[in-house]
Amino acid sequence: MTGHARLETAPVLVEAKGVHKRYGGNLVVRGIDMTVRTGEVMCLLGPSGSGKSTFLRCINHLEKIDAGTISVAGELVGYRRQGDRLHELRDAEIAERRSEIGMVFQQFNLFPHMTVLENLVEAPVQVRRESAKSARERAREMLDVVGLAEKAGAYPRSLSGGQQQRVAIARALTMRPKLMLFDEPTSALDPELVGEVLDVMRGLADDGMTMIVVTHEIGFAREVADTVTFMDGGVVVESGPPDQVLRDPRHERTRSFLAKVL
Amino acid sequence: MSGTTGSDGDAVRVVPVRRYGQRLATTVVLVVVALIVISLVTNPRYQWSLVFSYVFNAQILEGLATTLYLTVIAMVVGVVIGVVMALARESSNPVVSVAASGYIAFFRGTPLLVQLIFWFNLAALYPVMSLGIPFGPTLFSESTNVLITPFLAAVLGLGLNEGAYMSEIVRAGLQSVDSGQTDAAHALGMRKSQTFRRIVLPQAMRVIIPPTGNETISMLKTTSLVSVIAIPELLWQAQAIYSRTYQVIPLLITVSLWYLLVTTVLSIGQYYLERHFTRGDTGRPERSLLGTVARGIVPRHSSVTVSSPSAVTPGERSRS
Numbered sequence: 001m002t003g004h005a006r007l008e009t010a011p012v013l014v015e016a017k018g019v020h021k022r023y024g025g026n027l028v029v030r031g032i033d034m035t036v037r038t039g040e041v042m043c044l045l046g047p048s049g050s051g052k053s054t055f056l057r058c059i060n061h062l063e064k065i066d067a068g069t070i071s072v073a074g075e076l077v078g079y080r081r082q083g084d085r086l087h088e089l090r091d092a093e094i095a096e097r098r099s100e101i102g103m104v105f106q107q108f109n110l111f112p113h114m115t116v117l118e119n120l121v122e123a124p125v126q127v128r129r130e131s132a133k134s135a136r137e138r139a140r141e142m143l144d145v146v147g148l149a150e151k152a153g154a155y156p157r158s159l160s161g162g163q164q165q166r167v168a169i170a171r172a173l174t175m176r177p178k179l180m181l182f183d184e185p186t187s188a189l190d191p192e193l194v195g196e197v198l199d200v201m202r203g204l205a206d207d208g209m210t211m212i213v214v215t216h217e218i219g220f221a222r223e224v225a226d227t228v229t230f231m232d233g234g235v236v237v238e239s240g241p242p243d244q245v246l247r248d249p250r251h252e253r254t255r256s257f258l259a260k261v262l
Numbered sequence: 263m264s265g266t267t268g269s270d271g272d273a274v275r276v277v278p279v280r281r282y283g284q285r286l287a288t289t290v291v292l293v294v295v296a297l298i299v300i301s302l303v304t305n306p307r308y309q310w311s312l313v314f315s316y317v318f319n320a321q322i323l324e325g326l327a328t329t330l331y332l333t334v335i336a337m338v339v340g341v342v343i344g345v346v347m348a349l350a351r352e353s354s355n356p357v358v359s360v361a362a363s364g365y366i367a368f369f370r371g372t373p374l375l376v377q378l379i380f381w382f383n384l385a386a387l388y389p390v391m392s393l394g395i396p397f398g399p400t401l402f403s404e405s406t407n408v409l410i411t412p413f414l415a416a417v418l419g420l421g422l423n424e425g426a427y428m429s430e431i432v433r434a435g436l437q438s439v440d441s442g443q444t445d446a447a448h449a450l451g452m453r454k455s456q457t458f459r460r461i462v463l464p465q466a467m468r469v470i471i472p473p474t475g476n477e478t479i480s481m482l483k484t485t486s487l488v489s490v491i492a493i494p495e496l497l498w499q500a501q502a503i504y505s506r507t508y509q510v511i512p513l514l515i516t517v518s519l520w521y522l523l524v525t526t527v528l529s530i531g532q533y534y535l536e537r538h539f540t541r542g543d544t545g546r547p548e549r550s551l552l553g554t555v556a557r558g559i560v561p562r563h564s565s566v567t568v569s570s571p572s573a574v575t576p577g578e579r580s581r582s
Contacts, residue, residue, distance in 0.1 A: 062445055091454050099451025109446035113464050123450035126460060168446075175450060 007226055010037040013179060013210050014059065018068035021054055028054045030234040031068070036179075036212060036227075041205045043221035043242075044214045046231035047257055052214045055231070056181050059212065060101045061094055072101060073178055099127050102172030106184040108164040110156035116143070116167050117152040120174050128175070135174070142170040146200050162193030166200050173204075180204065182213040218261055222246055230254045312512040316503070317519065325499030326520055332416060332495060333482045339421030340481075341474070344428025351433060362429070369426035375487055378419035382491040384410050416488040424481060431473045435466035468539045475532030479525045496520060 014036035021029035029051040036042050044052040057063040059070055061078035069086070070077055077097055079086040089097075111119050120139035124130040130138075143149045146166035156164055165185055172180060182201065186194040198220050205211060205224050215221060221228050222242045229239040232253050238245060249255045302308060316322055350362035369377070385406040394400035410418070439462050447457040489498035500513040 057445075060449055062448060095448070095451045095453045098449060101449070103446075103449035105442060105446060105449075107440075107442050109440075109442040111443065111446070111461055111465075122460065123452060126456055127451040171450070181449075 007037050007040050010039050012036070013038045013040075014070070014072050014212070016055075016059075016068065016070045019055065019058060019065050019070060020067035021051070021058055021063060022066045023054075028234055029058065029065075032231075032234075032236055034229070034236065034239075036210060038178075038210055039208045040226045041209075041211045041213065041224055042227045042229055043225040044212065044229050044231060045216070045218070045221060045257070046237075050231045051234040052231045053183050056183050056212060056214050059179075059181060060098050060103055062103075064088070072097070077101075095127070099123070099175055100178050102175060102177035102180040104165065104168050104172055104180065104182045104185050106187050108156070108161070108168045108188070110164055110168055110171070112156050114155075115152070116148070116154050116156065116159070119156070119167060120171050123171070124174050138174055139170075142173045143167075145173065145203070146170045147196075160193060161189045162196045165189065165197045169197075169200055169204070178210065180209055180211045182211065182215070184214050184216070186215070186217060216261060218246065218258070230257065232257070307511065308515070309509065309512045312509055313515045313519070316513060316516040319503070319516075321499045321503060322496070322516060322520070325494060325496040326524075328494055329482065329485050329496040330524070332413075332420070332485045332488065332493070333478070335417055336420035336424055336485070337478050337481055339417060340424025340428045340477070343421065343425025344430075344432045347425060347429035348432035348436060351429065352436065366426045366429055369423050374419065374423050374484065375490065377423055378416065378488060378491055381410065381415035381418045382412060384415070412491050412493055415491060416485075416493050420481065420485065420488070424477065427477060428474070431470055431477070432466070435468075435470035436462060438469045439465045464539070468536075471535055471539050472532070475528070475535065479528050479532075482524055482528065483521060 012035055014034065016032050016034040019029055019032040020027060032051075032055055044056065046052050054063060058065050059072065059077065064078065069079070069081075075097060076086070078094055079088055081087075110116075111122065114122065117136065117139055120142060121132065121135045124135040124138065125132055140149060140152065143152055146169055148163060148166055148170070151159060151163065151167070156167065159167065169180075169185075185201070186197050189197065194217070198217065201211070201213070201220070202224050213220075213225070225242050227239060228242045228245040230237045230245060230249070230251075230253075237251050237253050238249065245254065246258065249258060347362045347365060350358050351366070353359045353362075388406050390403055391406050391409050392400045392403035394402070443461050443465065444457055447461045448454075452460070485495055486497040488495060489501060492498065494502070496517055500517045504510045504513045
């Protein structure tokens with residue numbers, strides 16, 4: 001609980017206000033308010049279809065929001081505010097802001113036509129215009145962090161799912177993100193490979209990375225998260241320290257969800 | 263079961279099934295091949311010495327150069343139009359996407375020969391072409407017969423037609439790339455243009471290259487159609503010679519030998535190109551060079567659905 005007390009004084013990194021997202025006629029996200037502070041690890045739990053992955057994708061503007069605002073480090077991600085209007089940013093400006101937010105996907109989404117090292121070097125060189133040499137050095141450091149230094153020359157298809165996901169994490173880290181988004185990072189993995197990915201994520205959390213993790217790994221949420229947020233039907237049902245939300249949920253919907261997954 | 267292991271004296275002999283159908287087929291094929299070879303050698307009307315004497319004939323070589331030149335230009339025009347039309351069809355702007363669909367429907371739905379003759383006779387429809395501001399002043403004007411030379415008519419006919427086929431091939435290629443790739447590139451801060459150029463297109467190429475190779479090989483042969491609008495390409499030159507000498511068959515054989523040689527060379531090039539664009543795959547059986555060459559010679563299939571699976575082995579498709 002000391003960690004939680006420390007967080008209360010940390011600066012706000014992500015702030016969502018009244019976020020709505022519609023797919024066709026369906027409101028998938030219906031009014032989410034959320035605050036994530038620098039260094040905080042937040043786990044988003046909830047049944048499938050509850051809008052948690054969609055909300056996560058709204059944070060780096062992979063999905064456009066229909067109402068509300070999301071700001072990261074004080075800047076609106078996809079928009080510029082002028083008076084009471086939000087103007088969508090141009091492609092280059094959106095890309096610039098997105099480069100500070102790392103994202104890890106359920107399906108890894110490594111670039112299959114590039115080696116592991118090329119995957120890691122691509123964005124620093126193309127987006128940040130870093131020299132190939134310094135990008136390669138940093139890429140090797142990051143591969144060391146996830147324990148895959150010897151796989152630098154391999155193509156993604158020759159790696160196991162767990163190794164691919166660790167490479168994907170390293171790839172996001174080469175951009176020195178302020179925030180890491182994880183969209184069900186272990187859901188596509190064989191059970192015996194889940195642990196190695198969670199270990200890497202735990203290490204990141206220990207190093208003070210701000211993380212928002214959509215996950216079904218309740219154990220991970222209990223151990224690593226500072227805040228657990230439970231979503232259902234496109235809204236936040238409840239949010240708080242893991243001890244409280246997971247052991248003593250206030251809402252019936254949270255209770256029945258936890259009863260099913262635990 | 264020790265009796266069945268070979269080294270024992272009392273080993274049981276294995277008798278394979280006798281496949282009489284296969285034996286029959288083998289016999290028939292061998293007989294037919296033998297008959298063809300005997301006929302090729304003994305029928306004096308083939309006039310082989312004449313065939314070979316024309317292979318390096320100046321007029322024939324000139325025609326070959328025109329054929330190659332026309333193939334390259336028509337394919338370049340076709341690929342450029344194909345990429346543009348593929349992107350236009352995927353456009354979120356309905357006016358643009360419907361226009362692209364209309365283009366493709368028109369050029370795929372009418373015979374190429376008709377299109378070629380149409381372009382050749384464009385002057386009958388528009389005697390004068392002018393450049394100006396719509397509903398405003400004219401800046402430049404010229405007779406259509408001067409502007410649309412037979413060669414330009416040929417390039418227009420072949421290129422515009424090819425563009426319609428290429429757009430379907432390019433579109434199939436772009437659609438074969440998982441949307442997660444775009445997500446990942448965008449999430450890393452790459453712009454749309456960077457994502458297309460560095461991430462999507464290289465992966466789409468493995469689906470685009472094999473049918474494009476087929477299209478190129480097919481285009482080489484299709485250029486012979488422009489002989490009807492008096493372009494002096496390979497077939498036209500042969501016709502020009504045999505209309506004088508009446509050596510029709512030997513000259514058609516000479517021409518066929520050249521077409522066969524060039525398609526073989528193109529097939530070999532296609533093999534190496536495909537190998538380059540499938541890097542990153544593991545467990546993919548390498549297709550033999552011989553198989554690729556043979557595939558280039560058999561008749562073309564222009565539709566994407568027929569030719570694109572060759573780029574992706576079944577194992578890979580199940581993964582995507």
